[in-house]
Amino acid sequence: MNVKSIVYDDIVNLENCESEPIHVPGSIQPHGILLAVDTNLILKFCSQNLETHNLKASEVLEKPLKSLFSEADFKTITELFDQEDYTRGGNQHIRWNDTFYSVLVHKSGDYHLIELEKATEADTELTFLNSLSFEFARHTGEARNLKELCQRVSEHIKEITGYDRVMIYKFDQDYNGEVFAEAKEEKLESFLGLHYPHTDIPPQARALYMTNLVRMISDVHYKPVPVLTLIKNSSHRSLDMSMATLRSVSPIHVSYLQNMGVGATLTISLIHEEKLWGLVACHHYSPKHLSYYGRVSSLLQGQLLASQIRVQETAVNYEIKKELEKHLEGVQQLLRTDTSLNISSQHLLELCNADGFICQSENQLIKTGDLAGGKEAERIFDLLKQKETDYLCTRSVSQDLGIETETISGILFFKIDVNTYAMWLRKEFNQEIEWAGNPNKAIEKDKNGLSPRKSFKSWKEIIKGQSRPWTEAEKDIAKNCVYLLQKHFSYLNSQNIQKKQEDLLNQLQQANEELENINWISAHDLKEPLRKIRIFSSILTEDSRYQLGERTLKMIDRINNSASRMQRLLDDLMELNRTKHVKPELENVALSALISEIIEHYEWEENKKIRVAIDLPVVKGNAFLLTQLFTNLIDNSIKFAKENEPLIIDITWSEKGKNKVVISLKDNGQGFENKYAENMFKVFHRLNDSGSKEGSGVGLAICKKVVELHGGEISAQGIENKGATFNVTLLLPEN
Structure with missing residues (x-):
């Protein structure tokens, strides 16, 4: 049978790099050997460098794994099959044909991937690992904030790994990166504070960093080793190498590192709240291989750091909120003393560091601050009300709302109830960002097509059309203020309703008094005329019965009957009125x-x-x-x-x-x-x-x-x- 390479051999450049299948390259880095066996422990894939042990792929593929190793080494390897990947379990060591190897095993689809990395006897020692957690605890206790903790961790990782440069790399919401902390050799230029565009790390690479937390490149100038198989119709997609430490690297990324002058790298993912918060990026300016325990030690430091991100951010937010809450208390005091809410208070601005504030209820409109009185604020406010938006937070109204403005960039908008809205405003803040190279020239064209930039010289850019970002503390305080306003408006509405009810009650009482007067008139003033009508009609009937005609007598009877009916009606009305009381x-x-x-x-x-x-x-x-x-x-x-x-x-x-x-x-x-x-x-x-x-x-x-x-x-x-x-x-x- 013919041995087949599964190397992904399509030409990759920056025009198609975002679709490059970097998790299935079909090749590995040369500092180790890759084997893949099925559930029956039959060898289905192997790396070409198996030849270093005088073994040909055609002779070992489709053979039992047991045929390659001694019984003891075979047992050592298979005992590792139950773990998900090496970062979640231990590793083992074997001596195979007089070469000492670290053995790393993980499951990938229908296969078990076995990675063999050359090691030394010293790589099996754990003596320095015992102190790592204690060292980190000391750093945590001494650091005053997150930035200082990141600096201490970068220094510690440099100490235990020996890399020339260790950086803590932090992403923003668009995955542009900033060198947040750095430890380096004195002779090296500092990258601290430099920013890198999101295009430097494409989406599929960020996705892999979420699953494979440690990535090492021992030599950026390596020659990829093909993975071979006897399986017909197989391709690079036949073997998912997402979790493989030996997995070959995208040629675009290799080119990028070579342009930076880097010789070897180690990258550790920093995961916070199920998102890629940042990376620990270690650079060496010559080839460098870090042992398994060295990588696990660095990973431990990274995970401990990630666990402290929320703690540190919460502590910072707490201090900020303490200051902002003083202004919230000022607003609360104003609400207690000014029930009409005709307030124009600096507290409303400073509680979330805004430049303007607008609040509109059914009967009131409050404006305070420089930005609140202009036509732009009115236009934005009306637009958001028409959109029936309950909440919106942005630092760029032009980008998120499509509104071109001259003075307003950031808004924090709340719908309090059906007819009540509140909005804080911020003016434009010109932010200066120092990039590692011109981000607009992150891609260069050469004879091979599009490639990564070759210059990383500092390049400064002024970002316009944005306000300062709204912090979590500011948004929380604004929400609390909205809650206070909601309560206050509810109180005012209840007061208005109560006043309307009191006015209505007074009107009803007045109407009842008038009705009582009518009843009194009915009972007394109307009864007497009716009594006289009945008396005189009776006299006419009796005294003039023979003088009056029949038609006249009938009319007099009708007068008498109507008067009697009116009398009964008045009596019944009096009885009904009496019954009501x-x-x-x-x-x-x-x-x-x-x-x-x-x-x-x-x-x-x-x-x-x-x-x-x-x-x-x-x-x-x-x-x-x-x-x-x-x-x-x-x-x-x-x-x-x-x-x-x-x-x-x-x-x-x-x-x-x-x-x-x-x-x-x-x-x-x-x-x-x-x-x-x-x-x-x-x-x-x-x-x-x-x-x-x-x-x-x-x-x-x-x-x-x-x-x-x-x-x-x-x-x-x-x-x-x-x-x-x-x-x-x-x-x-x-x-």
């Missing part, structure tokens, strides 16, 4: 006796019958008002009886829960449509508007008021031409 004393009332007494006042003829259940209950009520209630209901049934059919009224009862009863009064009269059931208890509402039936339209309204005074309910059901049923719910005595 009654606070009855409730006692035990025997309904059987009460209704029997009511019935005795009626003349029951053959065409009118009333049937009452003999065991009506005792209820909690006022006898006088209950008499009025049932009298009105019986009167109503009699009034709406059918002319050609005897009236029958049935009074029954039933229990409702543990402490209530329902008294039902049912008749077979004219009835009504149920759609009128609710309206019939309103004052002056009559189902028969022709005036053929006597009544004021107030009787059922009185019934409802009486029932409500007893804490009960009343309802009606009807069927037209078949009758009506009135249900009265009353309370039972407590015992």
Whole structure:
């Protein structure tokens, strides 16, 4: 069978580097040997430099791994198969054909990758590792801030690894990098404070740094060693080498390092809150191989540093917030003393270091600071309100909102409620950035196409159109201030609502007093004229009956009847008004006796019958008002009886829960449509508007008021031409 190389051999330059499959190069660095076996421990891939052991790939591929090693070495290797990668477990050492190797093993898809790195007996010693954590603890205790801690860690890593330069490299939100701390040989030029564009580390490289936390290049001028296999149709994608320490490096990155004059590198990922916060970048200006334990020691330092990032940032934010909270307290004090919120306070600006502040509620507009009064602020404010944005934080309105401005660059915007908004403003801050080479010329064109820049000479740029970034402490304080404003506006709104309610109550009281006056007029001033009308109409009828014509007598009778009806209406209105103001004393009332007494006042003829259940209950009520209630209901049934059919009224009862009863009064009269059931208890509402039936339209309204005074309910059901049923719910005595 033919041995096949799986090297990725497409031409790579900066035009296609972002799509370069750097995790599957199909080759390795020459400082070690790579083997890959399947689940049956059959060798499927090997690096070409296996020939250094006088072994040909064609002779060992598709053979059992056991055939390559002694029984002891085979056992040593296979015992490592359960670990995910060497950074999460230990390594072992074997002596293979008189060469001493460190053995690193990890799982990759269907294969176990075995990496053999040449080592010395000294590489197996752990004596210096025991003090690393104690050393870091000392650095943590002595460092006053994150930058100082990073500086101490970079110095310590340089000490334990021996690299010429060790840098702590910190990313911004766009993955542009800054040399945040640096330890170096005295003869070397300092890179501290230099910035590097995000294009220096493409996205797929950053993704690999998130999984493979340690990356070493022993010699940037190395010649890649192909990985070989006998598998047909295999390619570079057949073997994922993401976690392999020997994995070959992108030729673009190698070219980049060569342009910098670097000979060897070690890179350690700094992961913070599941993001790539930065890197520990170690440079050596000649070839350098760091042992397994040297790399693990550096990784330990990096992980300890990453664990302190949140602690250090929290401590810094805490100190900043302490200062900012003084201004928040100032705002809070103003809110206590100025309930109108007509405040123009420097505290509103300084609590988050802003240059302007706008707050608008339904009835108020507050502006303070130099930037708040201009047309630009008004335009941005209106735009965000129209977009119904709840929250926006930006340092560049032109970039994030597409608004070109002359004075405003940063905004911090909050929607407090439906009609209330707050916004802090910042002016432009011209930031000077020192780049390692012109970032606009990070790519150069040569005979091979596009390649990394060759010059890393300091190049300064002034960044315009941006404000100073909003810190987490400033954003937190602003949110707290918004919460205070929200509470204050809620208080003001409640005060306004209370005032409106008080005004409405005063209006209602005034209206009630006017109605009381009308009732008084009805009760006294109108009654006397009506009485005289009735007297004089009666005199006319009696004294002049024979002198007056029949038509005139009928008109006088109509006058008398109308006056009598008006009299009843006034009496009922007085009774309704009196009932509304009654606070009855409730006692035990025997309904059987009460209704029997009511019935005795009626003349029951053959065409009118009333049937009452003999065991009506005792209820909690006022006898006088209950008499009025049932009298009105019986009167109503009699009034709406059918002319050609005897009236029958049935009074029954039933229990409702543990402490209530329902008294039902049912008749077979004219009835009504149920759609009128609710309206019939309103004052002056009559189902028969022709005036053929006597009544004021107030009787059922009185019934409802009486029932409500007893804490009960009343309802009606009807069927037209078949009758009506009135249900009265009353309370039972407590015992």
